[in-house]
Amino acid sequence: MELGLVGLGKMGGNMRERIRRAGHTVIGYDRNPDLADVDSLQELVGKLKGPRVVWVMVPAGAATQSTIDELAELLSPGDIVVDGGNSRWTDDEKHAEELKAKGIGFVDCGVSGGVWGLENGYALMYGGEKDDVAKVQPIFDALKPEGEFGSVHAGKVGAGHFAKMVHNGIEYAMMQAFAEGWELLEKVDSVTDVREIFRSWQEGTVIRSWLLDLAVNALDDDEHLEKLRGVAADSGEGRWTVEAAIDNAVPLPAITASLFARFASRQDDSPQMKMIAALRNQFGGHAVETKK
Numbered sequence: 001m002e003l004g005l006v007g008l009g010k011m012g013g014n015m016r017e018r019i020r021r022a023g024h025t026v027i028g029y030d031r032n033p034d035l036a037d038v039d040s041l042q043e044l045v046g047k048l049k050g051p052r053v054v055w056v057m058v059p060a061g062a063a064t065q066s067t068i069d070e071l072a073e074l075l076s077p078g079d080i081v082v083d084g085g086n087s088r089w090t091d092d093e094k095h096a097e098e099l100k101a102k103g104i105g106f107v108d109c110g111v112s113g114g115v116w117g118l119e120n121g122y123a124l125m126y127g128g129e130k131d132d133v134a135k136v137q138p139i140f141d142a143l144k145p146e147g148e149f150g151s152v153h154a155g156k157v158g159a160g161h162f163a164k165m166v167h168n169g170i171e172y173a174m175m176q177a178f179a180e181g182w183e184l185l186e187k188v189d190s191v192t193d194v195r196e197i198f199r200s201w202q203e204g205t206v207i208r209s210w211l212l213d214l215a216v217n218a219l220d221d222d223e224h225l226e227k228l229r230g231v232a233a234d235s236g237e238g239r240w241t242v243e244a245a246i247d248n249a250v251p252l253p254a255i256t257a258s259l260f261a262r263f264a265s266r267q268d269d270s271p272q273m274k275m276i277a278a279l280r281n282q283f284g285g286h287a288v289e290t291k292k
Helices: 010-021 041-047 064-074 088-102 112-120 130-143 158-188 194-200 210-222 237-247 254-264 271-284
Strands: 002-006 025-029 053-056 080-083 105-112 123-127 151-155
Touching: 002 010, 010 025, 010 064, 010 112, 010 130, 025 041, 041 064, 053 130, 064 080, 064 088, 064 112, 080 151, 088 105, 088 158, 105 130, 105 158, 105 194, 112 271, 123 130, 123 158, 123 254, 151 158, 158 194, 158 210, 158 237, 158 254, 158 271, 194 210, 210 271, 237 254, 254 271
Parallel strands: 002 025, 002 053, 053 080, 080 105, 123 151
Antiparallel strands: 105 123
16 A cells, blocks of 8 residues: 655654565655655655555654644545654544544554664554554554564554553653662672673563563673763653553552652763663664763
């Protein structure tokens, strides 16, 4: 099938390549002309045959809103817009209503996979009407990992981004646990090889995981993480998870503490946050602050 893809950064560019490898046609637009296949959204829409599917992969908030506003004026009834960025689920409901008024369908899709997604596939969580999802299904199938799992129709509009938000909240807490354990091991005089302890956990333990594998990768690159500053940003989804927990009276002590630990990292050069920063760089290519 044909797909219009808006936003060809670290994630979007690799997604375009993976979809093309599956035999689909992708026409991509990005504000950076060196990355784009066309010069404008108008040209992108003009090159697609109806009914069109346009996937938006730009930063959440104003950038997503302006892109959807422009597409609403360019697309036709029966077309579909997919928001695959990290939008807040409440924005999805608004976008769906705006597009529905013009006869345009809307699907929200949380995407996980980071810089490894091109080869390994992307975990997909999508929300929307069944008929709208069906029109995008060949693209979901192209992007997901091989095998039975890796994608889910999570529910109504907003459910995909809500599921991805909770996924990221869990990710915060898991990374924090690895980071705290790493700092404690580094602190004790009797422990002489923390990196190899982490490596030994990769087989036969209940905490073996991809995050643990990435921690070992980071320690192989910089055994004591001496090149990094102990500062870790938060993408917004951790905050939204805690806010949703408050709204629904659901206790999330581990996730909330991991979010607050990131806030604390901006006040001091935290050893734990060196591991958090290293892990975020490993799986998502997120920027790190290095020591000068």
